[in-house]
Amino acid sequence: MTPAKLDLSPLRRAAAWRPAEYAFWLLPVAAFFLFPKSLALLSQIAITALFCLSLDLILGYAGIVSLGHAAFFGLGAYAAGLMAKYGWGDPLLGLAGAAVMAAAAGFLTSFLVLRGTDLTRLMVTLGVSMMLYEAANKLTDFTGGVDGLQGVDIQPVLGMFSFDLYGKTAYWYSVAILFVMFWLARRLVHSPFGLSLRGIRQNVGRMPAIGAPVNARLVAAYTIGAAYAGIAGALLTQTTQFVSLDVMAFSRSAELLLILVLGGTGSLYGALIGTMVFMAAHHFLSDINPQYWQFWLGAALVLIVLFARDGIMGLLRKLSTRARTSS
Amino acid sequence: MTPVLQTRNLSKRFGGFFASKDVSLSIEPGARHALIGPNGAGKTTLINLLTGFLEPSAGEVFLKGEDVTRLAQHQRVKRGLVRTFQINRLFAEMTVLESVTLSVCERLGLGWSWWRPVGDHTAAIDEAAELLATLRLLDVAHEQTRSLAYGRQRMIEIALALAARPQVLLLDEPAAGVPTDESRELFETIAQLPRDVTIVLIEHDMDLVFRFAERISVLVGGALLTEDVPEVIAKDRRVREVYLGEALDG
Amino acid sequence: MTIIFDGLAAGMLLFLISVGLSVTLGLMNFVNLAHGAFAMLGGYTCALLLSRLGVPFLLAVPAAAATAALAGVILERTLYRRLYAATHLDQVLFSIGLIFMAISTAHYFFGATQQPIVLPEFLKGQINLPGLDVGIYRLFLIGVGLVLAAGLQWMVSHTNFGAQLRAAVDNPRAARGLGINVDRVFTLTFALGSGLAGLGGALGIEMLGLDPGFPVKYIVYFLIVVAVGGSGNIKGSLLAALMLGVFDVAGKYYLPQVGAFVIYAVMVVMLIVRPQGLFGRSAAK
Ligand SMILES: Nc1ncnc2c1ncn2[C@@H]1O[C@H](COP(=O)(O)OP(=O)(O)O)[C@@H](O)[C@H]1O
Ligand SMILES: [Mg+2]
Numbered sequence: 112m113t114p115a116k117l118d119l120s121p122l123r124r125a126a127a128w129r130p131a132e133y134a135f136w137l138l139p140v141a142a143f144f145l146f147p148k149s150l151a152l153l154s155q156i157a158i159t160a161l162f163c164l165s166l167d168l169i170l171g172y173a174g175i176v177s178l179g180h181a182a183f184f185g186l187g188a189y190a191a192g193l194m195a196k197y198g199w200g201d202p203l204l205g206l207a208g209a210a211v212m213a214a215a216a217g218f219l220t221s222f223l224v225l226r227g228t229d230l231t232r233l234m235v236t237l238g239v240s241m242m243l244y245e246a247a248n249k250l251t252d253f254t255g256g257v258d259g260l261q262g263v264d265i266q267p268v269l270g271m272f273s274f275d276l277y278g279k280t281a282y283w284y285s286v287a288i289l290f291v292m293f294w295l296a297r298r299l300v301h302s303p304f305g306l307s308l309r310g311i312r313q314n315v316g317r318m319p320a321i322g323a324p325v326n327a328r329l330v331a332a333y334t335i336g337a338a339y340a341g342i343a344g345a346l347l348t349q350t351t352q353f354v355s356l357d358v359m360a361f362s363r364s365a366e367l368l369l370i371l372v373l374g375g376t377g378s379l380y381g382a383l384i385g386t387m388v389f390m391a392a393h394h395f396l397s398d399i400n401p402q403y404w405q406f407w408l409g410a411a412l413v414l415i416v417l418f419a420r421d422g423i424m425g426l427l428r429k430l431s432t433r434a435r436t437s438s
Numbered sequence: 439m440t441p442v443l444q445t446r447n448l449s450k451r452f453g454g455f456f457a458s459k460d461v462s463l464s465i466e467p468g469a470r471h472a473l474i475g476p477n478g479a480g481k482t483t484l485i486n487l488l489t490g491f492l493e494p495s496a497g498e499v500f501l502k503g504e505d506v507t508r509l510a511q512h513q514r515v516k517r518g519l520v521r522t523f524q525i526n527r528l529f530a531e532m533t534v535l536e537s538v539t540l541s542v543c544e545r546l547g548l549g550w551s552w553w554r555p556v557g558d559h560t561a562a563i564d565e566a567a568e569l570l571a572t573l574r575l576l577d578v579a580h581e582q583t584r585s586l587a588y589g590r591q592r593m594i595e596i597a598l599a600l601a602a603r604p605q606v607l608l609l610d611e612p613a614a615g616v617p618t619d620e621s622r623e624l625f626e627t628i629a630q631l632p633r634d635v636t637i638v639l640i641e642h643d644m645d646l647v648f649r650f651a652e653r654i655s656v657l658v659g660g661a662l663l664t665e666d667v668p669e670v671i672a673k674d675r676r677v678r679e680v681y682l683g684e685a686l687d688g
Numbered sequence: 689m690t691i692i693f694d695g696l697a698a699g700m701l702l703f704l705i706s707v708g709l710s711v712t713l714g715l716m717n718f719v720n721l722a723h724g725a726f727a728m729l730g731g732y733t734c735a736l737l738l739s740r741l742g743v744p745f746l747l748a749v750p751a752a753a754a755t756a757a758l759a760g761v762i763l764e765r766t767l768y769r770r771l772y773a774a775t776h777l778d779q780v781l782f783s784i785g786l787i788f789m790a791i792s793t794a795h796y797f798f799g800a801t802q803q804p805i806v807l808p809e810f811l812k813g814q815i816n817l818p819g820l821d822v823g824i825y826r827l828f829l830i831g832v833g834l835v836l837a838a839g840l841q842w843m844v845s846h847t848n849f850g851a852q853l854r855a856a857v858d859n860p861r862a863a864r865g866l867g868i869n870v871d872r873v874f875t876l877t878f879a880l881g882s883g884l885a886g887l888g889g890a891l892g893i894e895m896l897g898l899d900p901g902f903p904v905k906y907i908v909y910f911l912i913v914v915a916v917g918g919s920g921n922i923k924g925s926l927l928a929a930l931m932l933g934v935f936d937v938a939g940k941y942y943l944p945q946v947g948a949f950v951i952y953a954v955m956v957v958m959l960i961v962r963p964q965g966l967f968g969r970s971a972a973k
Binding site: 170176185223227228229231232233234235237238239241242245246274331361362365368369372401402403404406408409410411413415416419420 | 713719758767769770774775776777778780782784785786787788789790791792793795802875904907908915945946948949952953955956959960
């Protein structure tokens with residue numbers, strides 16, 4: 112028998128872009144023209160999507176659960192805010208600074224989450240983020256505390272596009288960064304490194320037995336995820352020219368986890384679609400009544416855990432298989 | 439000839455209980471070595487100690503003359519010491535080809551490569567496919583691991599280890615739970631492995647052990663009872679008492 | 689001294705609320721982040737009975753505990769038990785969902801404000817000793833806490849149910865093998881834990897406050913009690929809760945700049961250094 116008999120293309124072409132993906136990325140372009148009055152909300156969606164992508168990298172691929180991912184988002188937000196406040200207002204420089212800052216924090220704290228059960232990891236990440244929250248809360252000279260960080264002055268993107276009142280620059284800037292970061296993440300998850308992360312998630316006990324240094328891989332994944340979150344935080348700072356203390360709040364971490372589970376973990380697009388659905392629902396339902404929204408959000412979460420653990424992506428996958436088998 | 443794998447007074451204590459006791463073992467290059475002993479004798483524990491899955495309470499492990507006692511599991515794998523597990527440890531949601539490609543990639547040192555997609559690493563995929571062909575797994579190459587019958591999964595357990603190109607392969611009851619005809623096929627595959635792979639096998643089926651092994655070590659209560667060629671072991675009264683007698687009864 | 693006293697009283701409340709969480713975690717390996725919602729339910733029941741229906745305090749408090757216990761049984765039977773085998777992440781998500789529902793429900797019926805509470809006359813006032821002012825209600829809380837802790841300890845070590853509980857916490861699989869109905873033990877324990885939480889919530893309105901954010905505000909405190917005390921360990925929970933109460937009150941008083949920061953840091957260090965908790969993991973100890 113020779114391997115020539117086997118058609119290798121399913122694996123060879125696994126990373127090729129599909130038509131549905133091209134279509135998906137036309138959505139942000141369409142949204143710009145369809146909802147020109149909601150650009151602020153649309154920018155928020157793009158930023159949250161990037162933040163969610165960062166959690167998907169560490170949870171959906173590396174399998175590290177976290178209840179404190181907002182810590183890195185917040186670090187990035189403050190880093191970019193402080194840089195701009197003290198004269199380093201170039202947006203891309205701010206993103207880089209935020210990424211480095213969050214990555215450093217991610218690297219250092221990654222050693223705390225290497226070992227232990229899911230529960231320990233949940234509690235440790237929660238504890239670390241609460242510590243940072245308290246620090247930001249108390250270092251008022253530096254962060255402005257509960258009043259938030261004022262005086263964030265952002266220069267034009269690439270020296271050409273200044274942030275306008277309508278939020279057009281903010282929107283295109285956020286979407287462009289989201290796309291670039293998504294594209295990098297997409298390369299990463301389809302690479303041998305990404306495959307090894309999936310291996311760790313699916314059977315962490317086997318990986319050392321095929322020669323993979325599990326801890327080093329987890330440290331790398333966690334650091335990358337933190338950097339992504341930092342960039343998302345910096346985007347929020349730059350597009351709103353303000354940092355409020357709740358960038359680090361527990362509720363942001365919990366909400367993010369929920370968005371990712373709603374969309375479906377471990378597929379990148381789940382993070383994006385989950386964010387879109389969540390933010391849109393939030394926008395419309397909390398207009399009616401904020402408590403109403405929170406109640407149904409909780410109910411949805413309970414139902415997802417009980418009945419639809421694979422989220423929206425899982426449903427889409429099921430539908431597409433059914434469509435394929437019936438045709 | 440220096441032994442390819444050697445232990446010196448290897449012990450493992452769980453609380454007050456010795457799961458491995460003072461085991462000194464020496465295995466020649468190219469050996470076909472069986473490790474036998476009743477349930478709970480400490481066979482799996484010994485493999486865990488050899489591979490670094492467990493840290494010994496005392497004693498040393500040498501691989502090709504090098505002291506590897508303090509090395510992590512993956513570092514020993516890089517030096518050619520590879521195992522399979524008594525209970526499958528597979529990547530349930532990957533296809534068979536993906537799983538084996540993963541293992542090949544790790545061996546080729548591609549585990550940190552993050553830019554080019556797996557699909558572009560043609561050499562790794564071809565090698566994985568070739569291995570699947572030898573193990574007669576080509577027909578399920580694109581199936582999800584979890585969807586396969588147990589016998590096939592057991593074969594993947596071995597494929598993952600072979601993809602790491604072992605110099606010493608430790609097989610922990612490879613045919614456990616596999617139907618008889620499939621288990622024969624599985625052993626044919628193992629028997630056909632080239633001589634430059636040293637094999638240490640744990641197996642309960644005595645027919646298989648005596649057909650395959652050229653040397654046999656007997657473990658009882660964590661300690662090495664005796665070691666010899668199969669003909670001698672078969673006649674050893676102590677071995678018959680502690681092991682064969684029990685096996686015949688059971 | 690007064691501060692230590694206040695801290696002990698707060699610690700007793702934390703103990704009452706957290707002990708159920710600790711035992712469910714030790715017993716079924718179930719992470720019920722929504723545990724604080726049962727305390728909140730107890731609190732609101734008590735407030736409602738006192739202010740709207742004029743029920744006397746000493747009746748309202750046990751009624752609040754009973755309501756929380758009943759809610760515990762119903763939820764355990766209908767929802768929680770479906771998730772025993774689920775991952776911790778799923779359990780956490782599920783209980784966050786319950787928290788959201790509880791918070792918005794409380795908000796809907798009672799508004800966002802703190803619930804006022806009027807203590808009965810005999811629990812008001814202070815005892816003034818030289819160098820020590822002791823609030824009578826604080827004294828009452830400590831007394832109730834000690835009595836209940838002793839009662840729990842006695843139940844666990846001297847009753848048949850306690851023996852089953854110990855066996856089930858130490859090794860659920862072996863306990864099943866011995867013919868112990870672990871599911872029933874768990875339902876009862878869950879009810880008891882929810883009831884104690886409800887009691888703590890009711891007694892705690894005066895010290896911890898009561899508003900719809902309650903289950904989230906104190907989540908970390910409950911988790912710290914479990915992390916430090918060791919899951920499933922009653923005496924450990926008590927010690928951990930008392931320590932936490934004293935540190936928290938003293939920290940806010942003497943070191944307001946770093947107070948909460950230190951507490952979170954202690955939790956993280958604990959989890960890394962001694963994942964079984966300071967006092968180990970066993971209901972028997
Ligand atoms: N992690 C562990 N903790 C405590 N005891 C263990 C552990 N691993 C194995 N043992 C005990 O060590 C003994 C040897 O087990 P094992 O090596 O699996 O035996 P074998 O593979 O020969 O059947 C058994 O009594 C088992 O219960
Ligand atoms: Mg074994």
